[in-house]
Amino acid sequence: MQLxxxxxxxxxxxTIQRNALNNIQETIQTNRxxxxxxxxxxxxxxxxxxxxxxxxxxxxxxxxxxxxKCFKQYEELLLEAIExxxxxxxxxxxxxxxxxxxxxxxxxxxxxxxxxxYNIPTTLLSQVDSSVGGKVAIDAxxxxxxxxxxxxxxxxxxxxxxxSTLPQRHINNGLVExxxxxxxxxxxxxxxxxxxxxxxxxIIYRSINVKRKVxxxxxxxxxxxxxxxFGHTIGHAIEGAYGLxxxxxxxxxxxxxxxxxxxxxxxxxxxxIYEKLHLPKVPDYDVDTLMNFIQHDKKSxxxxxxxxxxxxxxxxxxxxxxxxxxxxxLERGPYEK
Ligand SMILES: O=C(O)C(=O)C[C@@H](O)[C@H](O)[C@H](O)COP(=O)(O)O
Numbered sequence: 371m372q373l374x375x376x377x378x379x380x381x382x383x384x385t386i387q388r389n390a391l392n393n394i395q396e397t398i399q400t401n402r403x404x405x406x407x408x409x410x411x412x413x414x415x416x417x418x419x420x421x422x423x424x425x426x427x428x429x430x431x432x433x434x435x436x437x438x439k440c441f442k443q444y445e446e447l448l449l450e451a452i453e454x455x456x457x458x459x460x461x462x463x464x465x466x467x468x469x470x471x472x473x474x475x476x477x478x479x480x481x482x483x484x485x486x487x488y489n490i491p492t493t494l495l496s497q498v499d500s501s502v503g504g505k506v507a508i509d510a511x512x513x514x515x516x517x518x519x520x521x522x523x524x525x526x527x528x529x530x531x532x533x534s535t536l537p538q539r540h541i542n543n544g545l546v547e548x549x550x551x552x553x554x555x556x557x558x559x560x561x562x563x564x565x566x567x568x569x570x571x572x573i574i575y576r577s578i579n580v581k582r583k584v585x586x587x588x589x590x591x592x593x594x595x596x597x598x599x600f601g602h603t604i605g606h607a608i609e610g611a612y613g614l615x616x617x618x619x620x621x622x623x624x625x626x627x628x629x630x631x632x633x634x635x636x637x638x639x640x641x642x643i644y645e646k647l648h649l650p651k652v653p654d655y656d657v658d659t660l661m662n663f664i665q666h667d668k669k670s671x672x673x674x675x676x677x678x679x680x681x682x683x684x685x686x687x688x689x690x691x692x693x694x695x696x697x698x699x700l701e702r703g704p705y706e707k
Contacts, residue, residue, distance in 0.1 A: 374582075377589055380504075382524055386530075386574055391490065391529040394420060397527060399486075404428075405456060405463070406430070406462075406463045407447065407465070408430070408464075409467070410431055416535075417429060420463065424463075436509070436615055437614065447473070447474070458484075460486075462474050462481075463487075463488045464490065464501075468495050471500055472515065476506040476521070488524055489527075490527045491528060494545060494570070495540070497544065498577040502523075503522075503585045509614065512611075528578070543618040543621060546623050553683055556684055557682075564643070600680065601630065604699075605623040605626030608625055608660065617650060629702075629704050631680050657701060661693065664693070
């Protein structure tokens with residue numbers, strides 16, 4: 371299956387196909403120097419398959435986990451590129467999850483003011499969401515994605531076969547971002563979560579297709595794209611407050627969405643899905659600590675923030691609200707209507 375992200379200056383293909391990993395030359399120009407950035411959680415067999423198709427590549431493996439999205443790791447990758455004498459004609463392949471994609475993409479966006487970048491996501495979270503759309507970033511302290519750029523990949527290759535080695539917690543983590551996409555834009559995608567056996571290929575396809583359409587309309591997140599951030603305002607705050615590596619990103623987005631589902635039945639349905647996915651409950655939190663993170667959200671202005679509300683599956687409402695209003699959401703808690 372092939373989709374195309376139709377952006378004026380930087381359109382690119384997305385391949386969603388089992389076994390696509392074995393045929394990367396169909397979309398990636400591999401006859402140049404390629405830095406393959408991966409992490410310690412990616413099985414060697416996937417790395418070997420990719421590197422064996424590149425004529426002149428080197429592999430850099432970063433530690434698995436959000437802590438790698440930091441300045442130190444970013445600088446080390448830049449120094450690797452310099453040491454290998456990479457030029458503007460060379461390219462970077464991200465082979466990993468959201469952390470690898472965000473970090474590798476930011477290196478590609480900034481090395482020599484920008485070189486080609488390809489994304490081969492190996493986690494479900496990156497396959498359903500972060501590999502597409504060009505948001506690349508690192509964290510500063512516990513502030514998520516606070517330093518970054520929009521740098522679209524030249525191609526995205528999604529091979530669901532690589533999920534066979536992914537631990538179940540990470541599968542569930544990725545499913546949250548797909549559920550998020552369904553809740554804001556695709557009711558049928560939400561329905562897929564109610565089946566006994568989840569159709570992962572359909573879930574990936576439907577999620578990416580929604581994401582593609584949103585990004586095509588608003589690449590730089592000036593309005594519509596904010597809907598993809600549903601659940602992230604409080605989600606990122608919980609992630610930051612608990613130290614970035616306590617919970618997975620999707621687990622925090624799941625928590626964050628609960629505050630903004632404004633429909634009792636829908637919230638009950640969503641909580642049933644969370645139970646099926648063994649997602650953690652929202653921990654105790656300090657309202658002021660979370661508020662500090664929320665004020666650094668990229669959807670904030672000096673006194674207000676755009677929130678995404680869902681009242682019916684598949685539809686969204688964008689609302690500009692004051693910090694005091696957000697505070698009331700936090701004080702009310704996630705499990706109330
Ligand atoms: O692509 C987008 O736009 C999104 O908001 C998708 C999010 O699910 C994703 O986690 C994104 O990386 C968050 O970006 P941020 O702008 O909130 O840092």
